[in-house]
Structure formats: C-alpha cells, structure tokens
Amino acid sequence: MQAINSTSVQLKQPITSNPLLTIENVSKVYPTPKGPYTVLEGIDLTVYEGEFVCLIGHSGCGKSTLLNMVAGFNKPTEGEVRLRGERITKPGPDRMMVFQNYALLPWKSAFDNVYLAVNSAYPHKSKAQKKAIVDEHLAMVGLTEAANKRPSQLSGGMKQRVAIARALAIRPEVLILDEPFGALDAITKEELQEELLQIWREHRVTVLMITHDIDEALFLCDRLVMMTNGPHAKIGEIMDIPFPRPRDRAAIMEDPQYYELRNHALDFLFRRFAHLD
Numbered sequence: 001m002q003a004i005n006s007t008s009v010q011l012k013q014p015i016t017s018n019p020l021l022t023i024e025n026v027s028k029v030y031p032t033p034k035g036p037y038t039v040l041e042g043i044d045l046t047v048y049e050g051e052f053v054c055l056i057g058h059s060g061c062g063k064s065t066l067l068n069m070v071a072g073f074n075k076p077t078e079g080e081v082r083l084r085g086e087r088i089t090k091p092g093p094d095r096m097m098v099f100q101n102y103a104l105l106p107w108k109s110a111f112d113n114v115y116l117a118v119n120s121a122y123p124h125k126s127k128a129q130k131k132a133i134v135d136e137h138l139a140m141v142g143l144t145e146a147a148n149k150r151p152s153q154l155s156g157g158m159k160q161r162v163a164i165a166r167a168l169a170i171r172p173e174v175l176i177l178d179e180p181f182g183a184l185d186a187i188t189k190e191e192l193q194e195e196l197l198q199i200w201r202e203h204r205v206t207v208l209m210i211t212h213d214i215d216e217a218l219f220l221c222d223r224l225v226m227m228t229n230g231p232h233a234k235i236g237e238i239m240d241i242p243f244p245r246p247r248d249r250a251a252i253m254e255d256p257q258y259y260e261l262r263n264h265a266l267d268f269l270f271r272r273f274a275h276l277d
Helices: 063-071 110-121 127-140 156-168 186-203 214-220 249-253 256-272
Strands: 019-030 037-048 052-056 078-083 095-098 174-178 206-210 223-227 235-240
Touching: 019 063, 019 206, 037 063, 037 206, 037 235, 052 063, 052 214, 063 095, 063 174, 063 206, 095 156, 110 127, 110 156, 127 156, 156 186, 186 214, 214 249, 214 256, 223 256, 235 256
Parallel strands: 052 206, 052 223, 095 174, 174 206
Antiparallel strands: 019 037, 019 078, 223 235
C-alpha cells in the first residue's frame, strides 16, 4: 500500500474560524486470534469551528471507527482526539451522532424520541421549556404535523428528520453523521441535503459526515477527506471544495470545476485506491 503523509495534502484552512476538533496521530488496533489488526494508523486532522467536513473511502477503511472516537464511543489505541483542547474520553452532549438506521425508539412518538434527548441534556429546565425546544426542532425539520406518530408510521426520510431534530435539539458543538442518507431514495436524499445545509447555515454547528456519495460530498462540504484502504488506513488526501455558499445544486453541476473535482475523487477511489477483493 502506498504510504502518504496526510499533512502534505491539507491545503488552505478557513482563516476566519478557530480550531475546534483536533485528531492527532490517532491509530486504532484491535486484538484478534491472528494478532493485532490495525484499522487506522497515524490520523492527523484539524476541524475548524463551523466547518462542514465529509469523509469518503471504501468499506473497511475505518471511517466509522474514526467518527466513533470523536463521539466518544471508542478510544484511540494511540494518539488523542480533542475538542477545544480537552481530550475526548467518553460521549457527551457537545457531540451528537446521527446514524443511517435512525436509532429511534419504536414505541415512542417522534415528539417523545426528541423529548428524551432534551430531557437528558436539560434536566433542570421546566417541562414547558423542554416541550418548546422539541416543538422548535420538529418544526425546523418539517415534522410538526407528524409529532405524535411512531417510527413505524413514518417514511425513511421522516425518521431521519426525527434523528436530526433529536441531535440538534441539545445544541451540540459537533454534529456527527454516519452516512445518514444512504438508505433513502434519490429525491428524499436531495431534499434532506438541502434541509441539512439550511440548518447548518442558520446554526453554524460543526459537521463531520461520512458518505459514499461523491456528488453529495461536493454539494455539502467545505473539505473532503479521502481515506486510503484498510488495514492501516490513513488520510490519503484532503480536497478543498471551492463553491461559494449558499450553494445552488444546478449551478454547481454546470460548473466545469465540479467535474474536475469529481473526476479527481473518482480517480483516487477507483484507480489509485481501488478496493480489491
């Protein structure tokens, strides 16, 4: 496997933002009957306040492992993950994760799923204050009319809106998205991408998102982090996305630079680091 020094490809950084999240020399090794298995090795990444960063790479390259360490669900074998200079050692309300499978409690309504998070994060607020926060965030994702429906009564897109509302309702500093739109149809996916960008613009939460969709990444993010194959996966390259915000999907897809970036990412994934079975 080609060894790459990721620091050499981290290009310009947002000069108006402050470093928020620091991933420094992070490796993750799991013991196996055949010996140590290194999933990630030597990961260095700085994410800036208010930034939207996407990670892309083949299955098995450790993307979810890396985000789980940011969330505090997992710990590095070597190195550190720090938020505002403080080492992350466990989950916390300053980081909220949205999963592809929604992770909603099936016996609770959309309202109650969000209320559960708000109640946990703000135990000293009054019931009326908590209800107002839930109502605000359900309205933010267009689910006011569906507040009393259970997950079994909701479409996939609506379930993911509940999950996003639940995550945002506790005002995290970092929103972590693990391929949140991967199971959705193309039209619903585009609708939720637009909604996510609108929420991000209004609240300027810092976003870390895994995707397998290059077009999705080019539309959403400020920087695209491209991972090499595992084991011993590294950051192979970081691509700056130059399109101004707010972004118009049709205008971006008419920009010749869009296809240059898309082809560069495709070349990275399917020629330089093709997934060989």
